[in-house]
Amino acid sequence: TEIYTLSLHDALPISGKRAAHPGLLAALDAIRLLDVTGTRGYGIWAPDRTGPAASWAQALLAINQETTRVPGWRAALRDFPPSAHCFDRAYALLGELVAGLPESRHIIHGDLLNRNVLVQGSRITAIIDWGNAWYGDWLYDAAWLIYWWPWFPRWQAIDIGAELATHWARHGGRPPDLDHRLRAYLLHIGLDALAYNAFRGRRADLTRVTTQVARLINE
Numbered sequence: 001t002e003i004y005t006l007s008l009h010d011a012l013p014i015s016g017k018r019a020a021h022p023g024l025l026a027a028l029d030a031i032r033l034l035d036v037t038g039t040r041g042y043g044i045w046a047p048d049r050t051g052p053a054a055s056w057a058q059a060l061l062a063i064n065q066e067t068t069r070v071p072g073w074r075a076a077l078r079d080f081p082p083s084a085h086c087f088d089r090a091y092a093l094l095g096e097l098v099a100g101l102p103e104s105r106h107i108i109h110g111d112l113l114n115r116n117v118l119v120q121g122s123r124i125t126a127i128i129d130w131g132n133a134w135y136g137d138w139l140y141d142a143a144w145l146i147y148w149w150p151w152f153p154r155w156q157a158i159d160i161g162a163e164l165a166t167h168w169a170r171h172g173g174r175p176p177d178l179d180h181r182l183r184a185y186l187l188h189i190g191l192d193a194l195a196y197n198a199f200r201g202r203r204a205d206l207t208r209v210t211t212q213v214a215r216l217i218n219e
Contacts (some may be wrong), residue, residue, distance in 0.1 A: 021158060023037075023124035024117065024145075025167045031127070032138040034107040042105065042135050051135040056105075057098035059136060061183070063191045066092055070199045071214035083210045087194045090187050090213050098186040100177065106138035113148055139175055144183035186216050 035216070041051025043059035053059035066074060077084045110132035118126040134140065142164055149160045168174055175181070189215035197206040 001152055020119045020122055020124060022167075023119075023122065024112075025163065026189060027124050027127060028138075028141055028145075029171065031109055031141060032106050034196070036105055036107060036135065039105075040134060044110070044132060044134055056101055056103050056136045059134070060098055060101075060188050061095060063094075063188055063195070070195055073195040073199040076201065077194065080198060080203070080206055080210075083194055083198065083206050086097055086210045086213050086217070087191060089217050090191055090194075093217055094184060094187045094191065097180065097187070100180055101175075101184060102181070105135050108134040108136050108138065108140045110134050110140070110144070112141060113152070137181065137185070139178075139181050140182060140185045140188075143182050144189060146182065147186050147189045150212075183216065183219065187213065190216060 039045065039049040039051070042053040042056045043051040043062065045051045051059065053062060066072070077087060109127060109130065111129060114126070114129075116127060116129045117124060118128065145164070146158050149155060165174070190209060193209040194206065194213065197209055
C-alpha cells in the first residue's frame with residue numbers, strides 16, 4: 001500500500017481521504033493527551049521544554065512581533081496596504097478575544113496538513129515535523145484544519161466543521177466556549193499567514209488570506 005502525505009497537492013483519492021479522516025480526528029485527541037508534565041510556559045517551546053510566554057494570551061499576541069523565522073515581514077506587508085490594514089484590524093480584534101480564552105496547557109502540533117501527516121490505507125501512520133509545536137489550547141489544531149481546509153480543492157466533499165462537531169459529540173461533547181475560541185485561533189492563523197506570505201512575496205496567496213481574514217473580522 002502506498003504512503004501518502006496530507007498536503008495541498010496530495011494524490012490521495014477522495015475514497016482514501018474519507019477512510020483516513022476518522023484517524024486524523026483521533027490523532028487530534030491523541031495529541032491533546034500527550035503528557036506535558038515537567039514543562040512550562042506557552043508558545044513554541046525551546047529544547048529545554050519551556051515555552052517563551054507566561055500566558056496563552058501573551059503567546060497569541062506575540063504574532064505581531066518580528067521573529068528569526070520570518071524576519072522583515074512588517075516592512076514586506078507595508079507593500080500590500082489592504083493586507084496591512086487587514087492585519088491591524090484582525091490583531092485588534094484578537095486583543096479583545098484573548099481575555100476569555102482558557103489557560104489550560106496542551107501540546108499543539110501547529111502545522112498539520114502540510115505534508116506532515118502520513119497515510120497508509122485508512123491509517124494515519126505518523127505525524128512528523130514538530131518544529132512549530134506549541135504549548136497552549138488543544139483546540140488550536142482543530143482551528144488549523146478548519147482554516148486551511150478550503151485551500152484543498154480535493155477535500156471539499158468533506159465538511160470538516162461538521163465532522164469535528166460529530167467527533168466531539170461522540171467523545172465528550174461540544175468543547176466549552178467553542179465559537180469564541182475558534183474565532184480567536186482562526187484569526188491568529190490568518191495573521192500568521194498574512195505575515196508569512198508577505199515575507200515570501202506570494203501576492204496571490206496574500207490576497208486570498210486577506211479576504212479570508214476580513215471575513216473572520218466581519219463575522
